[in-house]
Amino acid sequence: MSPTALVLADPRSPLGIRATLEALGAAEVLLAHHGGGKLVLGLLGHSLGALRETAAGWGADEVLLLDDARLAVFQAETYAWAAETIVKRLSSPTVVVLPGSTLGRELVGRLSARLRGGGTSEALELDLEDTGGIRVRRPLFGGKASETVSLPAPAVVSLRANAFAPPEPPRPSRVVPVLLPDPGAGSAGAHLLERLPVPVSDTPPLTQAPVVVSGGRGLHGPENWPLLEDLARALGAGLGASRAVVDAGWRPASEQVGQTGSSVSPQLYVAVGISGAIQHLVGMSSSRCIVAINTDPSAPIFKVADYGIVGDALVLLPPLTEAVRRVRAGVVP
Amino acid sequence: MPISFDLTPEQRELQGLASKFAREEMTPRAAECDRTGRFPEEVYRRAWELGLMNLNVPAEYGGSGLPLLDQCLITEELASACGGMTTSILANCLALQPINLGGSPEQRERFLKPFCSEYRLASFALTEPGGGSDAGALKTRAIREGDSYLLTGQKCFITNAPQASLYTVFATVDPEKKHAGITAFVVPRETPGVSLGREEDKLGQRASSTATVTLERARVPLQNRLGGEGEGFKLAMATLDSTRTPIGALAVGIARAALEHASRYALQRSSFGVPIAQHQAIATKLGTMVQELEASRLLTWLSAWMVDQGKRATLESSVAKCYASDSAMHICDEAIQIFGGYGYMRDYPVEKLLRDAKLCQIYEGANEIQRLVIAREYLRRFS
Amino acid sequence: MEAVVCIKPVPEADSRLRVAPSGATYDPEGLRYTLNSTYDEAAVEEALRLREAGAIEKVHVVSLGPARAEEGVRYALAMGADDGLLLETGPGDAFDPGATANLLAGAIQTGPHDLVLVGRRAGDDETGMVGSALGEHLGIPSFAFVTGISVEGPSGSLRLRRFTEAGEEVLSVSLPVVVSLLKGAQDPRTPTLPNILKARRKPLVHQPLSEVLARLPAPPVRSLPVRFDLPAPRTGARLVEYQNPSEAAEKLVRLLREEAKVL
Numbered sequence: 019m020s021p022t023a024l025v026l027a028d029p030r031s032p033l034g035i036r037a038t039l040e041a042l043g044a045a046e047v048l049l050a051h052h053g054g055g056k057l058v059l060g061l062l063g064h065s066l067g068a069l070r071e072t073a074a075g076w077g078a079d080e081v082l083l084l085d086d087a088r089l090a091v092f093q094a095e096t097y098a099w100a101a102e103t104i105v106k107r108l109s110s111p112t113v114v115v116l117p118g119s120t121l122g123r124e125l126v127g128r129l130s131a132r133l134r135g136g137g138t139s140e141a142l143e144l145d146l147e148d149t150g151g152i153r154v155r156r157p158l159f160g161g162k163a164s165e166t167v168s169l170p171a172p173a174v175v176s177l178r179a180n181a182f183a184p185p186e187p188p189r190p191s192r193v194v195p196v197l198l199p200d201p202g203a204g205s206a207g208a209h210l211l212e213r214l215p216v217p218v219s220d221t222p223p224l225t226q227a228p229v230v231v232s233g234g235r236g237l238h239g240p241e242n243w244p245l246l247e248d249l250a251r252a253l254g255a256g257l258g259a260s261r262a263v264v265d266a267g268w269r270p271a272s273e274q275v276g277q278t279g280s281s282v283s284p285q286l287y288v289a290v291g292i293s294g295a296i297q298h299l300v301g302m303s304s305s306r307c308i309v310a311i312n313t314d315p316s317a318p319i320f321k322v323a324d325y326g327i328v329g330d331a332l333v334l335l336p337p338l339t340e341a342v343r344r345v346r347a348g349v350v351p
Numbered sequence: 352m353p354i355s356f357d358l359t360p361e362q363r364e365l366q367g368l369a370s371k372f373a374r375e376e377m378t379p380r381a382a383e384c385d386r387t388g389r390f391p392e393e394v395y396r397r398a399w400e401l402g403l404m405n406l407n408v409p410a411e412y413g414g415s416g417l418p419l420l421d422q423c424l425i426t427e428e429l430a431s432a433c434g435g436m437t438t439s440i441l442a443n444c445l446a447l448q449p450i451n452l453g454g455s456p457e458q459r460e461r462f463l464k465p466f467c468s469e470y471r472l473a474s475f476a477l478t479e480p481g482g483g484s485d486a487g488a489l490k491t492r493a494i495r496e497g498d499s500y501l502l503t504g505q506k507c508f509i510t511n512a513p514q515a516s517l518y519t520v521f522a523t524v525d526p527e528k529k530h531a532g533i534t535a536f537v538v539p540r541e542t543p544g545v546s547l548g549r550e551e552d553k554l555g556q557r558a559s560s561t562a563t564v565t566l567e568r569a570r571v572p573l574q575n576r577l578g579g580e581g582e583g584f585k586l587a588m589a590t591l592d593s594t595r596t597p598i599g600a601l602a603v604g605i606a607r608a609a610l611e612h613a614s615r616y617a618l619q620r621s622s623f624g625v626p627i628a629q630h631q632a633i634a635t636k637l638g639t640m641v642q643e644l645e646a647s648r649l650l651t652w653l654s655a656w657m658v659d660q661g662k663r664a665t666l667e668s669s670v671a672k673c674y675a676s677d678s679a680m681h682i683c684d685e686a687i688q689i690f691g692g693y694g695y696m697r698d699y700p701v702e703k704l705l706r707d708a709k710l711c712q713i714y715e716g717a718n719e720i721q722r723l724v725i726a727r728e729y730l731r732r733f734s
Numbered sequence: 735m736e737a738v739v740c741i742k743p744v745p746e747a748d749s750r751l752r753v754a755p756s757g758a759t760y761d762p763e764g765l766r767y768t769l770n771s772t773y774d775e776a777a778v779e780e781a782l783r784l785r786e787a788g789a790i791e792k793v794h795v796v797s798l799g800p801a802r803a804e805e806g807v808r809y810a811l812a813m814g815a816d817d818g819l820l821l822e823t824g825p826g827d828a829f830d831p832g833a834t835a836n837l838l839a840g841a842i843q844t845g846p847h848d849l850v851l852v853g854r855r856a857g858d859d860e861t862g863m864v865g866s867a868l869g870e871h872l873g874i875p876s877f878a879f880v881t882g883i884s885v886e887g888p889s890g891s892l893r894l895r896r897f898t899e900a901g902e903e904v905l906s907v908s909l910p911v912v913v914s915l916l917k918g919a920q921d922p923r924t925p926t927l928p929n930i931l932k933a934r935r936k937p938l939v940h941q942p943l944s945e946v947l948a949r950l951p952a953p954p955v956r957s958l959p960v961r962f963d964l965p966a967p968r969t970g971a972r973l974v975e976y977q978n979p980s981e982a983a984e985k986l987v988r989l990l991r992e993e994a995k996v997l
């Protein structure tokens with residue numbers, strides 16, 4: 019029997035929708051690798067309005083629509099119950115793929131417990147097993163390592179944000195309204211009292227920042243730092259510097275990375291116009307992914323970097339910032 | 352009890368507390384205080400809040416009354432972050448120990464309790480400009496006048512003197528009697544006649560403060576005399592017997608930091624195409640440093656254990672202090688060598704360690720004196 | 735009202751990891767474990783502050799792990815928790831977060847648990863699943879990504895603030911409830927030395943796992959570890975080839991997103 023993949027949507031925010039599209043993309047590829055199957059999107063909520071039509075264009079074979087007052091506020095308990103209601107309708111084997119947004123990341127524990135199947139989060143790669151379970155590769159230890167686990171069916175996974183591409187090209191789906199049984203699950207639960215606006219985040223402190231963007235003498239002067247700051251802002255990154263620029267008085271000592279400065283170990287370290295002296299490297303070489311931009315192809319920084327662009331930083335930074343902005347609408351913690 | 356080198360869960364927790372404190376409070380300030388000589392009062396205050404000061408004060412007076420071995424575990428952790436700060440933190444133990452050992456219950460109540468109920472510093476004042484090693488020959492006079500003594504003399508190199516609220520002072524009631532004239536007193540800082548010299552500018556351990564205390568007919572009531580007249584020398588020696596071992600642990604902490612820095616550096620730095628750790632000349636240096644460090648730590652543990660068992664540990668504590676501090680000097684020296692030119696730079700942490708370690712060979716009984724003590728103690732077994 | 739805080743011992747953040755001989759997990763040999771530091775410490779601190787504010791009477795701490803997990807529980811006791819329970823795993827016992835939640839629930843449900851607190855995620859496997867799975871096994875509501883808890887509103891309820899991508903939400907929730915903290919109380923207290931010594935006298939029960947397992951209606955579902963990978967040593971940067979700067983930027987961003995998965 020060909021498998022069914024159920025994706026639950028997180029339509030609450032643009033980031034949630036992007037994560038939903040990524041989940042659809044991941045589920046589609048997963049099914050395709052296994053000779054196809056049915057891709058179902060569960061759209062849960064209340065007074066969904068125009069979203070019904072929009073979601074029909076996201077690329078699922080079928081959209082199951084659960085528009086119910088009890089789903090007005092996202093609560094793992096009621097959403098897991100509603101999801102279970104859907105799973106029961108679908109022909110097994112079913113895998114549930116959840117978006118890498120807060121909704122998916124919260125729901126995965128509850129739903130897998132409810133379905134008495136395997137579950138895990140932050141998936142980087144998925145593969146369907148013949149048993150109906152899924153094999154998942156996921157990062158751990160802050161990205162310093164990865165593990166592959168095999169989840170027994172019915173498996174529920176939530177994805178790592180930005181790890182999968184949306185389905186291409188999206189095709190229209192059939193929309194099927196689903197009614198939830200009465201009475202509902204569990205307690206009357208929560209009341210939403212207030213919703214606060216999304217805060218604007220400052221750049222995080224250097225040693226805790228998940229991304230660090232550092233500049234060296236190759237930036238040719240403090241007047242060029244706004245270019246680097248723009249990139250840092252787009253990446254939600256902390257700002258670092260080589261000692262040469264700190265000594266030159268271009269940047270404060272608190273930004274120095276290296277032997278006599280801070281040691282950092284972010285997910286992504288971008289070294290711009292930094293040669294890669296050993297004293298600098300010891301402070302950043304344990305970063306998970308290192309990018310270097312330097313005019314000199316023989317600069318030692320390229321030996322420890324994962325990716326490099328040989329070229330003039332002053333010319334490369336603005337389009338890079340632009341490109342980053344396009345793919346990153348915001349940061350999910 | 353059979354010998355065990357397993358720490359108890361409780362000891363590991365205390366170690367964990369000290370290491371967290373060292374990492375969070377001491378390390379970030381170590382280089383700055385070394386450069387400027389600033390006395391980081393906020394660090395000492397926090398150490399007090401966490402209960403890391405006055406480790407030797409018994410629980411009945413509000414202290415934690417820790418066994419010496421536990422004190423050593425804590426000391427090593429602290430010293431791995433900054434030797435100078437550790438000296439200032441330990442100074443209270445040294446200053447209060449004569450009261451612990453020689454004070455009457457009333458004196459202990461009166462003097463020890465305030466240190467546990469609020470942050471205060473005390474200093475141990477034995478050394479004099481005329482001589483430190485020959486403590487029996489000290490010159491500070493204590494002249495009885497009715498119900499009090501008038502103290503006159505100078506005490507030099509006194510740790511925490513500028514900030515201390517109380518000094519334990521050793522003075523003689525009769526220089527003719529040499530050791531037998533020495534008497535211990537508790538002298539509050541505000542006593543008229545007590546004044547301070549300028550703070551010393553030191554080679555190392557610059558986060559601790561050191562100054563001369565001058566006593567000019569300072570009147571001290573009889574109730575502040577610890578023990579009887581002439582019992583001071585024994586008291587000073589008994590005090591040092593129990594505080595010598597933590598100095599060994601302090602040296603171990605400094606040496607450990609040097610060895611760790613050197614090991615990491617030797618793996619990172621390359622010459623002739625390989626990490627320098629792969630050159631045998633560097634590897635054998637590290638091999639020796641590890642041996643010295645391990646031996647130093649075991650000697651301090653042994654000495655502390657003996658003290659905790661109530662055994663006489665004059666020889667062992669001298670061996671621990673002397674060996675650990677000599678080893679620390681050697682280890683720091685080699686660490687600088689492994690760092691090459693960088694090791695000689697103030698920007699790198701190892702040269703500070705060498706300067707800090709040096710003091711461990713000098714204070715609380717210079718190592719020459721320790722060797723004399725060790726030999727004397729050992730020879731007793733043959734006579 | 736009584737709170738239960740679940741804590742987990744994890745290898746220290748700067749641990750040097752090695753692959754276990756099986757190839758499926760990491761090798762615990764020689765690693766130093768700490769209380770799942772920042773996240774769980776913040777959860778314990780949050781509970782203690784609620785107790786100090788008079789909102790709850792007792793703070794219980796539960797951990798599932800090998801005997802050495804006792805240190806983490808002791809740490810929480812030294813911070814101020816009232817008592818501890820260690821569900822002691824044997825050598826070779828490995829439980830994924832789902833199974834862990836199942837077992838923790840088996841132990842928690844035997845005592846008062848008006849508020850169950852868990853940290854944001856474990857510092858090792860980082861699934862962040864335990865809180866909501868616990869809620870399911872206990873049959874009570876659960877809320878994750880919570881940034882603040884206060885005692886306001888009708889009795890038998892709590893006020894939570896939680897993070898969502900659309901902004902923070904303030905919710906009134908009824909008890910009992912499981913809360914996964916995105917960020918707990920700031921600056922969790924460091925246990926003082928006297929409190930460490932005092933904590934030795936607080937009750938800490940070791941419960942063999944077999945007792946909990948016997949109580950569960952069905953054995954926990956477990957995922958199977960297949961392999962554990964450490965990043966390959968770096969061999970030099972992959973240089974982006976390009977005709978013009980925009981192309982270089984686009985290509986790099988695509989690599990970071992799709993290959994390195996860091997964007």
Ligand SMILES: Cc1cc2nc3c(=O)[nH]c(=O)nc-3n(C[C@H](O)[C@H](O)[C@H](O)COP(=O)(O)OP(=O)(O)OC[C@H]3O[C@@H](n4cnc5c(N)ncnc54)[C@H](O)[C@@H]3O)c2cc1C
Nearest residue numbers: 234235236260261262276277278291292293298313314331
């Ligand atoms: C005791 C000691 C301690 C030290 N501690 C540290 C430390 O903690 N941290 C640290 O960083 N350094 C430290 N150093 C200094 C270190 O040795 C280097 O001198 C320093 O890192 C070099 O900084 P840099 O890469 O910015 O400058 P440079 O080495 O001058 O490199 C500039 C780079 O920019 C490139 N470039 C030029 N123009 C452009 C352009 N238009 N676009 C892109 N790239 C361009 C060049 O090709 C070159 O590779 C220490 C040195 C000593 C002696």
Ligand SMILES: Cc1cc2nc3c(=O)[nH]c(=O)nc-3n(C[C@H](O)[C@H](O)[C@H](O)COP(=O)(O)OP(=O)(O)OC[C@H]3O[C@@H](n4cnc5c(N)ncnc54)[C@H](O)[C@@H]3O)c2cc1C
Nearest residue numbers: 475476477478482483484508509510713714715716717719
């Ligand atoms: C930073 C610092 C902090 C200190 N803190 C305190 C404190 O808080 N309280 C306090 O009371 N003291 C303190 N001291 C003093 C310290 O204990 C003395 O410096 C030490 O005991 C040595 O005394 P001295 O300096 O007078 O040297 P001296 O006794 O003059 O010795 C000079 C040299 O001769 C050697 N020597 C002396 N006699 C003999 C002998 N018989 N055989 C062989 N060699 C010998 C010594 O080992 C030394 O190498 C401190 C010292 C320093 C530097």
